[in-house]
Amino acid sequence: MPYLFDTPKQRQHMLHAIGIQHVDDLFAQIPPELQLKRELNLPPAASELALQQEMEQRLGQGGTSLKTCFLGGGVYDHFIPAVVDEITSRGEFYTAYTPYQAEASQGTLQAFYEYQTLISQLTGMDVSNASLYEGGTAVSEAVFMAMRINGRHQKVAVAGTLHPEYRQVLETYFARLGTQLVELPHTNGVITSETCRAAVDSETTAIVIQHPNFFGCLEDVAALTAIAHEAGALSILAFDAVSPGLLKKPADYGVDIAVAEGQPLGTPLQYGGPFLGIFTCRNEYVRKMPGRLIGKTTDRKGRDCFALNLQAREQHIRRDKATSNICTNQGLLALRTTVFLATVGPRGLKQMATLSHQKARYAADLLTKIPGVSLKFQQPFFREFLLQTPRPAAEVLTALAEKGMNVGPDLARFQMTNIDNWQNCFLVALTEKRTRGEIEAFAKALKEVT
Structure with missing residues (x-):
């Protein structure tokens, strides 16, 4: 109001x-x-979160059915301060168009510049572009960027623990290009150094790692990155956008390109999209980076102003010099992330990440006490884990939904045959929004349906 x-x-x-x-x-x-x-x-x-939870509880008492969300798989139910909606719904932001004319788009350009600054601070990487479509296409764009950097087009090594939908996007791009996708098989939910070293050679343009990976497990990113660099390949990391609040920043692992799905930073679940692609890299590769880059300069009167420094797409330069034809940045979603990060700050992000991890540990301990229920992989995790039950996962998730709980997704949705008993496995994710009561109610419901 x-x-x-x-x-x-x-x-x-x-x-x-x-x-x-x-x-x-x-x-x-x-x-x-x-x-x-x-x-x-x-x-x-x-607090604003506690007040929101109180109002949701009262809505439930009034007959409005609100399901508790334990969904993971790349999209998460994090708290979003009300100020994010308030600012981003203002007309000057909500209806802003592509800033082709800098003199008429200073507000939009400054917002993107602030976004780039905040993302660089979040990741520790030198440069961030003004965003891409979402996490999946950001991974593919990173691989194409690696090809432009080292001139290798023969093959790319992809972790078997990468989000299956990210891999599908890569496969779609490479279907007509002749580039070989070499899958790095996992061992107990992670990629080992031995597996990586055996697959990477002088023809490999890059390795693609996800950390935390699709199963929620933590990868040894630094070791895998070192192996890639030994072979002259680049290291591409798909990271969890909230994880730098607790884990190391992507730059601390020595990766060359770091990408992420930006949805957890201020964007609601909204039925699966639209979302936000975060894309960052080392400064030496900036001219090979796709998308737009906003810069700060001064006008003829010496005043601070903003401009489109790089916009190397086909509409602006020769096609053979263009870095990508995917040029649209998700401006409104990038603005939401900007307002979100500016509001919660480093301390707030650390609190989000810490609470999410602690609640995930509590939930995992509680759920695995149920007979027949276990963690699929005995590995450290951040805020998500893969659970195995005696019954098919699809049946379990349907029964839980009837009890007012959205959980999953299950591996059957992705046909992940590289996991034994995959039909009985599903993901569980915890965020700072989940309460002790909700977690214990989930454990009680799961015990009843298994």
């Missing part, structure tokens, strides 16, 4: 204009016996 606040001086000016001294004088006409002579009986001040 839009409103204008006023200062004490402004309030005093208005009171003087109507001839009274205090706000209480406005209520003098109300009989004294009807006036409340004490403070309102309100509970202590609550």
Whole structure:
């Protein structure tokens, strides 16, 4: 609800204009016996998240069915401060078009510049572009960028723990190009150095790693990156956008390109999209980077201003010099991420990541006490893990949905035959929004349906 606040001086000016001294004088006409002579009986001040949870609980009591979300697989139910919707729904942002004319688009350009700055701070990488479509295409664009950098087009090594939909996008791109996708098979849910070293050679343009990976497990990114560099290949990391709040930043592993799905940073689940592709790289590769890059400069009067520094797409330069024809940045979603990161700050992101991890550990301990239920992989994880049950996962998830809980996805959806008993496995993800009561209710429901 839009409103204008006023200062004490402004309030005093208005009171003087109507001839009274205090706000209480406005209520003098109300009989004294009807006036409340004490403070309102309100509970202590609550955080925005706690207030939101309270209102959702009351909606549930009123007959409105709200399912508890334990969904993972790349899209997560994180808390979004109300200020994100408030700012991004303003007309000057909501209806802004592509900033072809810098002199008419300073507000939009500055917003993208701030986004790039915040993403570089988040990842520790030298450069961020103004965003891409979503995480899957960001991975593919990173591979094409690696090809432009080292001139190798024969093959790319892809971790078998990469999100299957990201791999599908890669396969679609490479179907007519003749580039070989070499899958690095996992061992107990992660890629070992031995497996990586056996697959990477002088023809490999890059290795693609996900950390935390699709199963939620933590990979040894630094070791795999070192192996890639030994062979002259680049290291591409698909990271969890919230994980730098607790884990190392992508730059700390020495990777060359780091990409991510930006949805957890201020964008709701919204039925699977639209989302946001985060794309960062080392400074030495900036001219091979796809998308747009906003820069800060000064105008002829010496004032700070912003411009499109790089926009190497086919519409602007020769086709053989273009880095990509996927040029659209998800401007509104990038703005949401900008407002979100500026609001929560480093401390807030650390709290989100820490709570998500702690609640995931608590949930895993609780769920694996159920007979027949176990973690599929005994590996460290961040906020998501793969669970195996005695019954087919599709049946279990349907039964849980009937009890008011959205869980999954199950591996059957992706036909992940590189996992034994994959029909009985599904992902469980925890965020800072989940309460102890919700986790314990989930454990109780799972015990009943298995």
